[in-house]
Amino acid sequence: MSISPQTERRIIYLVLFLAVLLPLLFPIGWRTESSPHVRMAHKLVEQSPAGSVAIVSFDYDPASMTELQPMAVAMIDHAWSKGHKVIATALWPQGPQLADQAFRALSEKYPEKQYGVDYVNLGYKVGGMVTIQAMGRSLVEVYPTDTGGTALNQIPMLAKVNTLRDIAYISSLSSGDPGIKQWVMAAHDMYNVPVTGGTTAISAPGFIPYINSQNQLIGLLGGLKAAAEYEGLIGMENGSATAKMDSQSVAHLLILIFIAIGNYKVWRNKRIKRTQDLKEEI
Amino acid sequence: MRSLGIFCLVFMLLGLALPLMGEASFEIKDFPHDAGTALNLEWKGASGSTVTIQKADSMQVFHELHQSTDAEGSFTDTELSPDETYRYRMIAVSEADSVSQVLEAQPVEQWFYLDKLSFLLMLIVISAAILLYIYAAKRGKDLFVRRINGLDSMDEAIGRATEKGKPILYVPGISDLDDIQTIASMTILSHLAHKAAEYDTDLIVPCRFSMVLSAAREVVRESYLKAGRLDAYKESNVFYLTDDQFGYVAGIDGIMVREQPAANFFMGSFYAESLILAETGFSTGAIQTAGTAQAHQLPFFVVSCDYTLIGEELFAASAYLSKDPQQLGSLKGHDFGKLLIILLILCGIVTESLGWSWFKDFFGKVF
Amino acid sequence: MAEFMTVLGLYIGAFFTFCIFSFLYKDNPFCKLAEQIFVGLSAAYWVIYIIYNTLLPNLFTKLFTDFSGNLILLIPGALGVMMLMRLHPKTQWISRYPIALVIGTSAGISMLRYMKSDLLQQMTATMINPVVQGDIIATVGNFILIVGTICGIYFFYFSKKQEGVYAVPSKIGIYFLMISFGASFGYTVMARISLLIGRLEFLLKDWLHLIN
């Protein structure tokens, strides 16, 4: 029996499609052992006292949502469960909408959390590094109002927050420049605020050097796998990263099976050819 | 002229500084060899005290800039404008006393970035080598360049397209003409168009940017002219699709499936779309040759194409194909550069191992 | 009405998503349609984008509001118009001036940029003391890094036939290239699958509301 290469390709496409689709509909919930960098980030949030104010910066656009949005949700979930207050900022123009989405996703689980008391969305500011430096001098100067136009001094949770120094930790979810790098260089290196964060899997290796003895970056979530690990650490049932990671893992496994089948096929064809050659010789 | 005072700086003592009870002393220096955008604020002898640096804003109100408990140190204030005067207050507070001083300074522009000396030297040495080899080649010196795998297949691919009576597809990458890879691609296109004109095979060149379109039309037209087949040149075969990355790819996919070109060439700068092109091309059964210096996309071309020009081979290809002495000379110059770099790396490893950091620093200061 | 149009938008989005996916099965009228619409829309998108984000703010608005203060902008404006002279065969040659400026500038910029970030930076990054006290893995890794980089550069050395002794480093160079290609390929799988997950998320969540 032989299948034409075209049919073969179609089978591959279909099987892959199903392999990604099914785990999204019916999550398997594979738990993976968490890696040290994820545990570092988790520990930073875990150990900050209740009442701390944290910044979650949405430095990405919808194109990287698949990987970064679950991280944002998981980190806000964790912060709220520890009684922290969350300020959302954005160095990318589409960030504020994504922040709203993340807060909305958690509103069911935390109905008691109030805007202005437990969280606030300050919106987008251009400038990257320069903006962060300015926030180190005065938050009001950079953000006179939040996204809704409320003056900052009218927002209860910001009563005691004047500069970046009043922030317990910063988590930047970033898919490029400006992003984590700018937060590390401005917020950590100049004002000594602990910085953690997450990136897409592709760009994660570039940030690992910042996780060093100077603690420039405290842990890092790289891609979906790390997001799923974080969800695992905070005991988030059926988190979206865990479901997506199931899809990922099944797809990876499937590709490996494809490689194995491909090799088997070549090996079998070779053997058939050899036996035919032998027969001809005889 | 103010700028002549390269290393000199104006700084004045303003206001009444508190009597210097402690040892702490402050100084502001211009940041050397820059465009006048930074100042170095230094302090000394402040052991046991906390040093705070403040900067005056336009309303002459001081804001904190930096804090430190080091006895001696410096802070660089950046993103300043040249020749503007800035005021700083530096305060050292210890349990026993406190010292405060207001200083003014202007950042000054200089005429050379001294840190870029190694950069300039490397540039001069490599450029000189390239030019010398080009000169030698022009004077008729025979320069040897080894065979580049994959290039010989180019003629084979054109031959097959001719046999089948199918067109050739040439994709000059997805970067604009400001990417050198695109220009290298134009040189290869010129060679290919010449062959295509000789064999009388259609050559389809879809372009992503208007400037690439202009250049590609010039190049193809001239090749047809040189081959004496200007009558066979069809301007509508070199056309624009769209500036959009994936829109462009969708268009090319359509061409591959409908026109069924017998040979595909992907030469130039490619990003994520490389695999979409190469796999669609493979499914149509075309002979595929790719070449790019985008290291991240090479794996996909290597896996899906019949031949791949890796990295510098793309630039070497045009020299090898044209046998033009100037291009060959240039290639020899690059080779000299490679040997030089291998040598420098080895020297660097030795000096680093011996603990002498000046060698690496000399090259590393550029960044 | 706006709500209905938003829902309709989701259906349109889903339709075009399936149109493109159908290309995987085979070429068909739906994907032909989607492809041409894509080309048309995107070409127009970039025209509008450039007009509103480049030409108006950087050139025309400045000239209209403060002509004498922005006289210098007449130069790029004129060069831009010269570029359009291409459209007529008789005046085609005029477009060579703006092209020359663009090419000259970018040749200069890329020469400096690649020399600095790809050549000098990578070169200095390889100048390391390979021996890391107490860390065998890093030490071995550093030796591999050094050998791989040098042999890899030698692979691109075109002035010598790769025979005999000269073939050895270049062979090692190839091995490194192959390992690197395999690694990059494997590393990219995750990101590419994520793209598909993203699409399915749109279909299952935004469109069909099957998952949260």
Add this chain to the structure above:
Amino acid sequence: MKRNIPLIIVFLAGLVVFASEFIPHRPFSQINETLERWFMIISGFAMFLGQVSLLRVNGAKIKNKVKDWPYYLAGMISFALMLIFGLLWGMEKTDGILGDGASIQAWLGLKPFDYLFENVYQHLSATMFALLAFYIASAAYRAFIIRSFESNLLMITAVIVILGRSSFGTMLTGWIPNNLPLLHLPNLTDFIMEFPNSAAQRAIMISAALGIVGSSLRIILGIERSYLGGDK
């Protein structure tokens, strides 16, 4: 003259860029920025050339009723629609000729241009990109075959990295004691990425940079001039 003046312009432009790199003093320090802005304006104009080519080529196809001409017509209609919407009512926060079309926005929820952008263009673009997931699978199936030593290296590293970056990699080797870190697949993956992979990437980058430096030098000095086309 038609040929020499452009070459002189190329040379001067290159020289100016050089000067601005090494001389921090004004005016050189600002030239780069100015040139870049000019560059954007020039390519903004150049953009229209492409559109004219698109209209001409597709127009001819429709006029001559070549095979599949209705699709090209659909393409041209969508081009015209997007263009007209954009010109009339603008995009995002920019107003067009007729202002911001508040009544249409109330009816559609968005500006017409943005509506097409979000509901058609973005989905087309994202789905095209997502095709890569399928192609990466079929490419792996076809190409990762045990053949020569080189192709085996390619395949084995790819398999290790694919495994190392899924949940299975962690599971498969999780039981190995921690004093053998390299036997853990995720660690092995990191090792491969950090050392042998960086080495090869560096070699490619360094040698390609030399190629770029050489080509740029030839362009600036007027030795390489194919992009300008022939004399006429």
